[in-house]
Amino acid sequence: MPPPAPGEVRIRVKALGLNRAEALMRAGTYIESPALPSGLGLEAAGIVDAVGAGVEDVAPGDAVSIVPPVSMARWPAYGELINVPAALVVRHPPSLGWEAAAALWMAYLTAYGALIDIARLGKGDFVVVTAASSSVGLAAIQLAKLVGAIPIAVTRTSAKRQALLAQGAAHVVATAEEDLGARLAAIAGAQGVRVVLDAVGGPIFEPLAAAMSRGGILIEYGGLSSEPTPFPLFAALSKSLTLRGYLVHEILADPARLAAATAFIRQGLAAGALRPVVARTFAFDEIVEAHRYLESNQQFGKIVVTV
Incomplete structure (x- = not known):
């Protein structure tokens, strides 16, 4: 695992949130066409393991979740350790557990x-x-x-x-x-x-x-x-x-709109008006079964994988 580059954060992942986009990319029908081999994944929550040069907002040991990257091929979330840009890292409200935090941002x-x-x-x-x-x-x-x-x-x-x-x-x-x-x-x-x-x-x-x-x-x-x-x-x-x-x-690529969005969502969480719904949780070595369940359309809410 390479160390985080300048402006990056390395996260020890505790939970992943699954999205239909990942199944579409796996099937070759997503808006992004990766060069193989490629990673997958848009959402994760975990503990900051290390920070690259110039990162000041978070430190090792912080509990964080990530805002989905524009490219999951470039910044895949499926992994035990992941490097992501510091701009994507958010301290989620402490009232959320790992599963709910991984089900939040997308x-x-x-x-x-x-x-x-x-x-x-x-x-x-x-x-x-x-x-x-x-x-x-x-x-x-x-x-x-x-x-x-x-x-x-x-x-x-x-x-x-x-x-x-x-x-x-x-x-x-x-x-x-x-x-x-x-x-x-x-x-x-x-x-x-x-x-x-x-x-x-x-x-x-x-x-x-x-x-x-x-x-x-x-x-x-x-x-x-x-x-x-x-x-x-x-x-x-x-x-x-x-x-x-x-x-x-559109929101992810505009820092001002993203800041307004995350602030609004955090306020709603703090007030108890917003609460992620987790449909089912799978273990990391059950990722195939988790994807099959995602594609079955049986779920009510988010599918989460714990690492």
């Missing part, structure tokens, strides 16, 4: 960037969150509730309805059992849905757009559906909608 930074930084979600706004039982979906529901918005959780079946309501969803719509457009119209009424946070795409795109209010914004951050995604032309024209692609890299 989900909450993604949700914050979309809902707070871009959409300016506020009190009384209806917001639709698809893939609601994912770690990002649950973070989005909690953030929406924190700012006084009305989160509508969209999921495939009603199996997770009660769990989503317990996490703060005001309404739950099961797309395999209900008409999405009709339910959203009944819930939001004449006011309409001002913000949609969608990770799915595909056929639900049109009923989502149809339920939106004039001047609403639909933020697309994924593409889980294997079916074509139609462009909702007439809804976009008649309602002056904004349809926007989004990656968390």
Whole structure:
């Protein structure tokens, strides 16, 4: 293991947070194409083992977690010891254990960037969150509730309805059992849905757009559906909608926006309004099984691997 370079921190990893991005990169379908052999991983929590020249904000022995790097090929998190830029290292709130700390930053930074930084979600706004039982979906529901918005959780079946309501969803719509457009119209009424946070795409795109209010914004951050995604032309024209692609890299690459995001999230954690949800924990030598579980879509919240 090389020593940390100037501006780097070496961390003895205690826990890893798994993300779908890692499965996509492993399969060769991610936005980043690594040169093989390559590492994987975007999230970790652990103890500072050593610091490189010029690092002053953390010291050996500090408990820290990492903000996801822009490139996991360059800064992979899967490992017992990892070197990462000091700018990515955060002292997480002491109330969090290793598993929760490893489940924190990707989900909450993604949700914050979309809902707070871009959409300016506020009190009384209806917001639709698809893939609601994912770690990002649950973070989005909690953030929406924190700012006084009305989160509508969209999921495939009603199996997770009660769990989503317990996490703060005001309404739950099961797309395999209900008409999405009709339910959203009944819930939001004449006011309409001002913000949609969608990770799915595909056929639900049109009923989502149809339920939106004039001047609403639909933020697309994924593409889980294997079916074509139609462009909702007439809804976009008649309602002056904004349809926007989004990656968390927008926040990660902007120091001022990242600082605002981490401060907001830390305040929410301290107040007890935000709390990472861990679906299941695996041991490090069960990483294959952990990835298989990730790809099964059975989880409610974050999958964590302990090292």
